[in-house]
Amino acid sequence: MDFVQNFPFMSIILSLFSGPLSSILSGKWAKRVNTAVIVIIGIMSACVLGYVTGTGEEFIYYMGHFPAPWGNEIRVGELEAFMALFFCAIMLLSMLGGTKERLTQIEDSKQNLYYIMVNLLLCSLLALIYTNDLFTAYVFVEINTISACGLIMIRQNGRTFEAAIRYMIMSLLGSGLLLLGICFLYSVTGHLLMSNIQQQVQLLAASGEYHIPLLVALGLMSVGLAIKSALYPFHSWLPDAYGYSTVSSAAILSSLVSKGYIFLLIKIFYRVIGFEIVCDSKVIHVLYVFGIMGMIMGSVNAIQENNIRRMIAFSSVAQIGYIYMGLGLGTEAGVVASVYHVLSHAATKSLLFVAASGLTDASGGKVRFEDLQGAGYRHRLAGIAFTVGSLSMVGLPMFSGFISKLLFSQEAVGHNHKMLPTLIALAVSTVLNAVYFMKTVITIYMPAPKDTEADRQGRNIAMAEQPGKSVALICFIILNLMLGLSSEPIIHLIQNGLEMFY
Amino acid sequence: MCVFIEICALVNSMLVFLLLRNPPAETLTVFRFTGNLSVTFRIDGMGSLFAGMAAFLWPLALLYSFEYMKHEQNEKSFFLFYVITYGITLGIALAENILTMYFFFEMLSMVTLPLIMHSRTREAILASRSYLYYMLGGAAFAFIGMIFILTYGTTSSFVMGGVLDPGKIGDKTNLLLFIYVLCFCGFSVKTAMFPFSSWLPKAGVAPTPVTALLHAVAVVNTGAFAAMRVTYFSFGTELLRGTWAQNVVMTLVIITIVYGCSRALKETHIKRRLAWSTVGNLSYILFGVVLMTPLGLAGGMAHMLFHSFMKICSFFCAGAVIYQTGRNYVHELNGFGWKMPKVFVCFTVTAFALTGVPGLCGFVSKWNLCKAAVASENPLAYAGVAALMISALLTAIYMLTIVVRAFFPGRDFDCETISDVRDPNWLMILPLVVFVIVMFCFGLHSGPVIRFLQGN
Amino acid sequence: MDIWMMLSVALPSAAGIILLAVSFLEHVRGKEKVSVKGLYVYTAAALILSVALALYTAWSGERSLTLFTLLDQIPVFFRIDDLGRMFVTIVGIAWLLTGVYSFVYMKREGGEKRFFGLYLLLFGVLTGLAFSGNLITMYLFYEMMTLVSMPMVLHNGSREAVMASLKYLFYSLCGAYGGLFGIVFLYRYCDSLTFRPGGTLNMAVVQGHEGILLAAVFVMILGFGAKAGMFPLHSWLPTAHPVAPSPASALLSGTIVKFGVLAMIRTVYYIVGPAFVRDTWVQHTWMTLTLLTVFMGSMLAYREPVLKKRLAYSTVSQVSYILFGLSLLTPDAMTGALLHTAVHAFVKCGLFLTAGVFLHRFGYTRVDQLTGMGKKVPGILWCYTIFALALIGIPPTGGFLSKWYLAEGALSSGIPVFSWLGPVALLVSALLTAGYLLPVTIKGFFPGEEAVSLDLSKEEPSPCMLIPLVILAALALFLGILPNPLIRYVGEIAGAVLS
């Protein structure tokens, strides 16, 4: 066994233990530890990615060297390693982008708590990505929920408490359903390890036994994870949670946490049930329909919003709709498109949150559109970054959103029944995206009328004043352009990774 | 700064003309999006016409804008985007495949946005918003068409006669026609086809060089150009001719022709009137496109070329008036013909050309369009010919009333009230004169151009 | 390359354009550079030279001239044939006489430079129009004619004149576009657009598309009918004539209107061919429209108190006589139509010039103001009377002959209903013509009791105004007394196209 094979496990453990470690450190040091941990894990994930790409096949890591079915397994393929790397990168940039807000919005005594939560969140995300055991996945889903809840409520005001409790309630509903689904699956197959379950499910599917329980289990798990990742119409918790928490939290929550669940769902589809069986079931049609509705309704809600943060949050609902729509297409290429959109949305949404915070900074902390007039001039970098993010969301060529749109529609064209609804929904949703994102872009480049709130509150912010945010924004922009301009290797990687899932 | 920009534009135009004189046979791939989707350039007949047109107009328009922009602010950002637009227009003209075209098509919408909001007034903001919504919405539907071409075509490149693979289509012809209609409408949003035309008059709040060059020529023509590419080079006319899809788009186009001109008639704001006129005239081009015959394409292309000169010239005249006097409405122009003789003589010639007086270029393209329509033996096309005639009459009414008003203000008009009005300086006059000369040249000697287009 | 043809079109045009440019520059700069005297000498020289040139070119044998290609291998092409020769002659005579008249008349109106510039330019354009050898060239000059004659209407620059000129312009353009609509179709279905007696339709291509082609021809007839004042596009005439300077109205009514007729002849007889139109709905509708116009024009003229307007309505009616003759598609009727073209040209020119005299000398515009004119300007009123008689169609004037041929053509055409309805309508209209023209003569010579209060001293106008009128009146009589050469000439034309 190569030493590199230990890295996935080590990265989980590292982040897990850096959590408790942070609790005895001061805020400043906790931050340093956290940054270091993320960087180290990123590097390790990169090594793993290199290794897996080199060998060309996935590897299984036995926890405590117990082989299945007794031991717990970690299973690492190209896609997992890449996801881990990507999540680390996004997390690092999101943390960087929200440095100043964290200092001002979080009580000094609770600074280090924040980093505990972030570390735990990273740990649970990594576990969700790597684990090959359904029950482990459940446990880490709960850990993920708790730490995410902590991230929301760390900025202590009424709004965040309410958002946190709503988030908790919805998440618990989701995880309850997930757990029940896992129990069903266990009772039918008698296994908890994904690969073993899949063998059994294949046998059952071939024999036709336990058809309904399997379907129910699949349905419960899908719905559970859909609730947790805020698929329309289970999105009611989302705008508050993203809209009022501190910037890094919003960025991380929107771009990573929900994506972790989606990734788990894809793993369940591929690894646990088997993609053909999933496609034969009706579940994907349901996901498809909700996905399409989400694409439209999320945007409609966003259009009505007058608060820039909440608007971005509602846009997440729409984007998650895209992802589920891709899954619902029920083809390999559809899933590739979805995974690509996971990446693209993660990169773009965190960029938007960070940029929006830059804009509000330049407008005296106000988040309403009328106060944001001219913010694009007061904080130039944030303005540019917001524009880039918006264009990507609208799906302009050159930016990442275009590629995922391209992939989605190219895949949809091959379908018989789902083609037209998909294409039309894509077009309509593009228009709606344009309506609210571009309206915002135009607003921030509209000079504030003299002697109004926006004019008096606003102050110019130079790039050097917020180094963390500036660096983060620049990196985000580069990342976005990279995804948009040289997507081919990444798509290739996703395809390879999905191959390895079989 | 002005000299630098002008030199850059001139050099670029020189390069373009050099390139068009010795067109390289091979294609140039800049980079790849995914798999076989790449940004690739190639020069063919249609593209070279469009590129040549842009290369000719831009330096002249820049010359005009140097003077014009003196009374607007933020010259630098204006020229920045103005020059970028030049490049993007060339990109569309020389695009080798549908993806490249779409790429630049979207870029164009974005880059021209700051130009519309240039004045940053509330009106400009609202105009730019509606502009953007229309553009992106159109592009979203055009996108669907593009995807279909990519999936059902043998290649994504533009090949005369279409690239659709009959084997892949099978029994999905009707679906494909539906997609064609969506895609055509999508691209035609940029051409301000009815019912997507209201953005164009609103966009008239932009500085005149923008309205003139972009919203009468470059941007809107790219819409027509894209529609041509899609119709003739991607979907292929074989598939479309005689189907309900052709009838639908042709009906829309014919409605637009009459609608645009009628709205122009009602409008009293000069620039908006010209913008509505553009709406009508652009649909002439589209009419040529939807005839789906090579003759129709040639007619459409001819009108695209000629209309550019006519409309840019008329807008520049209107801009000269606004620049010199700040007057915006038709009824304020009484007697201006004698105070700004150079501008108004040019305007008169342009008005005649737009109306379709023989001997000027507007007649040639109109003739070719009508000829193609009659040759297509499609009853709806006959209605189109009638619409062209009606629109010509309406054009005469809304253009010539301005001319008559300017030269014959009525006997009781007091010339003293406009005694301080005079022609602008040579920077603004030179482009006008060049355009007028071009109009005469094409009008009297159109043979080579038409032959070139028909040989396409 | 025939230099004479080239010159006969280019010389007056160039002379006119130079004059216009001078006038424009003077107006812009605000100071006179060329004296009025110089202007007259220049104009007279240019006019005489141009007319002489045009007549010489027309009557010195067959000529043709191909200039550059305008569209699709269709060149700007001139050729002189009998029809064109006749029109050039009419125009030449009318121009020369009206020119002499205007030297005096225009002094009162002012803006002579512009007027004479347009005058010369218009002569060039009309010559070109008469010489046109194909439909595209004809259309080119037809549009030019509209655009050049339009500023003549708004000469005095009043609000009213501007509106009238715009109305004229838009009606004419509407007509022209109707014509263009048809031309486009003809281009497709004809061998060539070069005029050939009997038409150039390619029946093999037409096969199966007769319906649309007939519709196109009908639209063309309607379109060119606008210029010729045919219902339903006739209403520009009564608006434009009263506000235009009298020489301009004279030319408008006398000659320009005839070019609508020319365009229609060219289309129907030289491109489409009478055979294609005969016995179709197009012919019947055309006839109905012309008869309607004949009757309606007379009626409206009868009720109209303003002299120039009355004359304008009269034009509407009289030109439709010509059109009716054309619509019958028989040689006799066409002979009558062409004869009436010539007669009406001179007569209506003369009538408007007399009206101009009243306006110029006394400022009278209404018919009831003209009481006792026979005492004040007897020469003028005598001319007027001759014109009136000619227009009514009383022998021995030219009008009698032309109407005779028209009626005979109608009766012999064998078309049901129209063969007798036509002559009846013509007769009724002739009575109405008498009713609206003769009161001026009667009141003029026999003012009755009202004359007591009037100043009836003789105030003949200058010979420059009188002489052209006398010549025109002589022409009207001459055409009636010695008609044979002309009848033979137009008979040949009719025979050639309807054989």
Next chain:
Amino acid sequence: MNLTNLMNNYVEAVAMILFGIGFTNLLLQKNLIKKIVGLNIMDTATYLFLALKGYIDGRKAPVVVDGVQSVETYINPIPSGLVLTGIVVSVSVTALMLSLTIRLYRRYHTLDLDEISTLLRKEGK
């Protein structure tokens, strides 16, 4: 599926009914405490279900008391292990919920979530 099947598996049925009760409570109750109670009912139902799956009639709990006996003696230990883990998770989640509830109660003096939302809107933040 008929009634006998249901009677034979009545414990599963009870677990499902309990789960339903808990789920609806968590979803629909306005009072935060009742929500938390619902949460616990839901979790408990799941554990009941799991435990049932692992239970084999007439066998002992997999606790080694007097030496390892044959495999046949014990019930399946994995579900029991899962239940234990689940309880831990459930407890921690409940604790978090309760603490949040206390925070909210201190601030707004009510346990009704809708009322809290209304108050928040009045605060205008």
